[in-house]
Amino acid sequence: MGKAFMISFEEAKELLLKEISLAKIENYEVNTSRGLITALSILSPIDSPPFNQAAVDGYAFRIKDLKKFKCLKICGESTAGKVFEGKCESGNCIRIFTGAAVPDSLDTVVMQEHVTVRQEEMIPDNENITRGSNIRYRGSQIRKREIAIPKFERITSGSIGLLYSLGITTVRCFKKPAIAVIVTGNELIAPGKDLEEGCIYESNSFMLKSVLNEHGFEDISIFHAADNLQNTIEIFKEASKEHDFVLFTGGISVGDYDFVGKALSNQKVQAIFYKVKQKPGKPIYFGMKNKKVIFGLPGNPASVMVCFYEYVLPALYRSMGYPTPFAKEMLLPVNGNYSKKSGMVHFLRAYTDLRTVTILEGQESYKLLPFCKANCIVVIDEEVVEVKEGDHVRVQMVNHLN
Structure with missing residues (x-):
């Protein structure tokens, strides 16, 4: 099962990047696309803004008219959603509001706070007004057919706002994977039932489902396999039919009642690695079959969580097109001392205030x-x-990533 020797954490990460392939491309409604990665560059179908637009409430006019006239006659108004359709003759101006269209014949807007209005005439208080003031010009954000969001870009809430502002309602993104969690262990009892002697409550499936939901994954199915080879094979075959990722918890070691490795070998899963020089979570398994990703996670809950963050989550993100799927790191001074033997990387649960970091008790x-x-x-x-x-x-x- 896998390589006959333990590999390093860095080697495991390299193998993960090498073996995980991109998911298929699907159409998504923009309002459901947050966190997905664009599979194609998205081009703007329009200029944005789509017309010359007032940036303030005030008055629109021709800058050259200020040199000819001391005051400008107010001949109409332009409001958001209602365009001024009259003709603004020389010596005239129009009342205008934020977001309203500035007529093509006018080139400047002055804020209403900087003018005096008497008997339908507008007098600017400041003569140092420059042409083009307070106008958002057509296409000043993006031009039609320009790239609004490039390929391999993560869709954010800001992206969603931009896309809708351009009239775009669907996007092509890499598919968010469907995930199966297979829980093994005859000693596990469902929470809420009486705890029998020698048994423990099952928590890994609830924990994994919760942390997957937390990172935006909703298509999750939970399976339970008994501690025997045939049932483990059958459950794996069922789970792998409709899911892109299969996560086993427990049963991946080499004990008499550990059948996951044997079942995966029986099903011709290609073992990429088995066992990494790390603590906790040394007996982690990573394999592939027909582009489906299989992880065998240890049964101990802290090991499950560490392996989730170090391997499963990056693998999920990699399949979705994230260019840098592994956790971002920073260097911080540690509070207290810590010692260990050489030969294994240690993953320690800790708390940071972003100035220092404290390793927690109970590792x-x-x-x-x-x-x-x-x-x-x-x-x-x-x-x-x-x-x-x-x-x-x-x-x-x-x-x-959040």
Whole structure:
């Protein structure tokens, strides 16, 4: 199952980038596209603004008329959505409001606070008005057929606003994957039922579904596999039919009742790697079959969460077209000391105020309590054996893309 030796964290990341292929392209309604990556450059179908537009409430006129006339006669008005259709003769001006169309024959707008109005005549208080003042010119934001949003760009709330302002209602993006979570373990009891002796409550599926939802993934199905080879195979076959990603929790080690590796081998899944030099989450499995992505995550909940952030989430983002899917990192001074043996990278649940970072108590792989308080993960490199207070350490924000 996989390589016969453990690989480094950096090697695992390189393999992830190499093996994950882009998802298929689909049409999405703009209002459902936040967080997706554009598969094609989006061209503007119109000039924006689509006409010369007043930037303030005030009066529109020709700048040359100020040199001929001390005051300008108000001959009409232009409001947002209602264009002035008359003719503004020399020596005249029109009342205009923010967002309204400026007639092509006029070239300047003065704010209403900077004029005096007497008997339907407008007198500017300031003679140093320049041509083009307070006008948003047609196409000054973007011209028709120019690129509004380039390919491989993440759709944000701002993007959605821009697209709708251009009259665009659908976009072509890389598909958001459908995800199956397969829970293994005969000792697991559904929360709410009486806890039998030797059993524990199942929490990994709820935790994974929640963190996937938190990152914008909604198409999630939960499966349960008994601790036997045939059932694990059947559940995997069912789950992989309609899902792009399959996440096993538990059953990936080599114990007598660990059947995930055997089931994946039986189903001719290509094992890319198995076991990484890390703590927690050493026995992580990554494989591929027919462009479907399969992860075997450890059963201990803290290991599940660490492996989710370090591998599963980047793999999901990679398939969606994110050019840099891994967590962004910063260097911060650490509060307190930490020591470990060389040979493994350590992922430590921590809390940061963005000035310093504190490694939390209870780093064992079965303990979830630190994740209730953590807002980041501290990464201690493989070769490092001691970190002293004040040393700078690598810090990954848990919500690194939000």
